Amino acid sequence: xxxxxxxxxxxxxxxxxxxxxxxxxxxxxxxxxxxxxxxxxxxxxxxxxxxxxxxxxxxxxxxxxxxxxxxxxxxxxxxxxxxxxxxxxxxxxxxxxxxxxxxxxxxxxxxxxxxxxxxxxxxxxxxxxxxxxxxxxxxxxxxxxxxxxxxxxxxxxxxxxxxxxxxxxxxxxxxxxxxxxxxxxxxxxxxxxxxxxxxxxxxxxxxxxxxxxxxxxxxxxxxxxxxxxxxxxxxxxxxxxxxxxxxxxxxxxxxxxxxxxxxxxxxx
Amino acid sequence: xxxxxxxxxxxxxxxxxxxxxxxxxxxxxxxxxxxxxxxxxxxxxxxxxxxxxxxxxxxxxxxxxxxxxxxxxxxxxxxxxxxxxxxxxxxxxxxxxxxxxxxxxxxxxxxxxxxxxxxxxxxxxxxxxxxxxxxxxxxxxxxxxxxxxxxxxxxxxxxxxxxxxxxxxxxxxxxxxxxxxxxxxxxxxxxxxxxxxxxxxxxxxxxxxxxxxxxxxxxxxxxxxxxxxxxxxxxxxxxxxxxxxxxxxxxxxxxxxxxxxxxxxxxx
Numbered sequence: 104x105x106x107x108x109x110x111x112x113x114x115x116x117x118x119x120x121x122x123x124x125x126x127x128x129x130x131x132x133x134x135x136x137x138x139x140x141x142x143x144x145x146x147x148x149x150x151x152x153x154x155x156x157x158x159x160x161x162x163x164x165x166x167x168x169x170x171x172x173x174x175x176x177x178x179x180x181x182x183x184x185x186x187x188x189x190x191x192x193x194x195x196x197x198x199x200x201x202x203x204x205x206x207x208x209x210x211x212x213x214x215x216x217x218x219x220x221x222x223x224x225x226x227x228x229x230x231x232x233x234x235x236x237x238x239x240x241x242x243x244x245x246x247x248x249x250x251x252x253x254x255x256x257x258x259x260x261x262x263x264x265x266x267x268x269x270x271x272x273x274x275x276x277x278x279x280x281x282x283x284x285x286x287x288x289x290x291x292x293x294x295x296x297x298x299x300x301x302x303x304x305x306x307x308x309x310x311x312x313x314x315x316x317x318x319x320x321x322x323x324x325x326x327x328x329x330x331x332x333x334x335x336x337x338x339x340x341x342x343x344x345x346x347x348x349x350x351x352x353x354x355x356x357x358x359x360x361x362x363x364x365x366x367x368x369x370x371x
Numbered sequence: 372x373x374x375x376x377x378x379x380x381x382x383x384x385x386x387x388x389x390x391x392x393x394x395x396x397x398x399x400x401x402x403x404x405x406x407x408x409x410x411x412x413x414x415x416x417x418x419x420x421x422x423x424x425x426x427x428x429x430x431x432x433x434x435x436x437x438x439x440x441x442x443x444x445x446x447x448x449x450x451x452x453x454x455x456x457x458x459x460x461x462x463x464x465x466x467x468x469x470x471x472x473x474x475x476x477x478x479x480x481x482x483x484x485x486x487x488x489x490x491x492x493x494x495x496x497x498x499x500x501x502x503x504x505x506x507x508x509x510x511x512x513x514x515x516x517x518x519x520x521x522x523x524x525x526x527x528x529x530x531x532x533x534x535x536x537x538x539x540x541x542x543x544x545x546x547x548x549x550x551x552x553x554x555x556x557x558x559x560x561x562x563x564x565x566x567x568x569x570x571x572x573x574x575x576x577x578x579x580x581x582x583x584x585x586x587x588x589x590x591x592x593x594x595x596x597x598x599x600x601x602x603x604x605x606x607x608x609x610x611x612x613x614x615x616x617x618x619x620x621x622x623x624x625x626x627x628x629x630x631x632x633x634x635x636x637x638x639x
Contacts, residue, residue, distance in 0.1 A: 147419070147447070150418070150419050150420070151415070151418050151419070152418070175452055175456070178451045178452060178455040179415070179447040179448065179451035179452045180447065180451065181451070182450055182451040182455050182470075183446045183447035183448065183449070183450040183451025183452065184443055184451065186450070187446040187450050187472055187474055187530075187538065188443070188446070190472075190474045190475060191474055191532075191536065191537065191538045194474060194477065194532055194536035194537075195535065195536035195537065196536070197536070199476060199477060200474075200475070200476075201471070201475040201476045201514075202450075202471075202472070202474070202475050203469070203470075203471075203475075204455055204458075204470070206455055206458045206459055206462060206468075206470070207458060207468070207469045207470050207471075208468075208469045208523055209462065209467060245521075246469075246521070249517065249521070253513075253514070253517070255476055262455075264459075264462055267463065268459065268462035268463035268464070268465070269459065269462075269463065270455065270459045
């Protein structure tokens with residue numbers, strides 16, 4: 104079984120991805136799709152007069168500032184525009200997709216961070232208490248299994264749900280990792296808008312083709328912000344029992360086939 | 372079993388509705404929720420620079436002009452903002468809701484209208500070929516039944532899916548009606564921002580308390596535009612086997628209890 108994470112960059116070829124998914128489903132390959140929508144959320148948030156803000160944690164990770172209004176816009180884009188756009192693409196190709204957020208059926212459950220400690224560009228530290236972010240800790244595997252057994256294609260998207268039933272923004276790559284691990288999935292393919300991990304970003308000829316799981320930590324400092332989260336997700340997937348993670352190009356024809364046939368960065 | 376349609380007006384009390392739904396679910400009453408989002412779609416569409424347009428059919432019915440961009444905004448609001456907003460309200464109250472559009476699992480299938488014949492205010496007739504509207508003709512009852520058997524609360528929203536796999540805008544009241552009829556549901560409650568059918572709109576003291584199914588047609592000319600569709604839905608529900616439809620006030624505390632205890636307009 105395959106878990107497929109589809110990134111949310113503007114230049115992804117969603118039609119090519121949907122074509123390729125349809126091929127796999129026709130070949131009776133079981134799949135779970137997880138997708139993002141970060142770029143589109145930035146656009147819509149700006150258009151609606153609530154432009155995106157990003158905060159940096161003490162450990163140097165950048166994340167989206169998620170107040171209630173941002174959460175609402177986030178849901179519009181991830182659960183509305185992106186999720187239903189993908190589900191429609193699959194339905195047009197005869198694949199019976201079902202789009203769900205982590206709120207639905209408590210599919211992705213986790214703890215909401217009570218406080219978020221951030222460091223401003225001037226070095227000043229602040230504590231945010233009204234942020235809705237967290238991390239997926241539990242997956243409703245029974246619901247996913249029931250969908251797969253019914254020959255549906257699950258198409259999953261953030262937000263997740265807190266133990267108190269609140270929507271929480273979670274990282275899509277890491278949510279894909281925990282889903283793949285919990286479902287006992289063999290391979291996680293992460294499609295993005297670069298060919299994989301690049302030694303000298305943005306030089307696409309500097310693709311790193313293979314990383315051994317044990318050496319993943321050494322590559323973290325090469326990765327830029329969004330790739331860093333993908334590698335972090337890859338590490339979590341592997342330590343959770345996934346056999347291999349492939350970060351590959353989502354802008355090309357047959358992106359999944361290419362990823363599985365030696366394209367992208369293989370982490371195993 | 373109860374089907375509950377929640378309208379999309381700005382003054383609906385969604386928290387009171389969610390409280391009441393939670394009471395029913397705790398009492399082991401089975402429910403299916405269907406909701407709209409028309410007013411919110413108008414607001415977001417205007418904010419995004421693609422203001423809503425409405426067209427009038429030759430038979431006098433007004434409907435939303437649904438081009439591809441409108442469809443995308445429609446999905447953002449109905450499937451994102453409204454659906455996940457409701458699902459979160461239910462989850463906060465311990466009700467394990469699952470939000471789905473008609474695209475998901477081909478839950479609501481129907482024919483897309485190949486052309487839409489409209490009459491402009493000046494009487495000129497036009498034919499629209501790029502409109503994405505239709506009507507629900509088939510319901511995926513197996514998926515709904517599986518959710519109910521798993522103790523989930525289905526929360527359903529337009530769009531539906533065409534036989535070709537395209538998203539199509541369908542009327543929420545009529546989708547609720549066909550869902551209730553197909554699922555063999557006894558009672559359909561339609562919550563809206565008036566106390567029911569008013570003989571002299573907007574005089575709320577002119578509530579019509581009961582309409583016999585056989586006389587429903589006589590009341591169609593009293594109903595204004597949106598109420599007309601609710602009565603049309605009511606008629607379709609009754610002729611499909613639903614025992615009673617209650618159109619009632621969604622702006623009050625305990626709106627479902629009140630509707631079932633003599634509030635609103637009972638059509639049976």
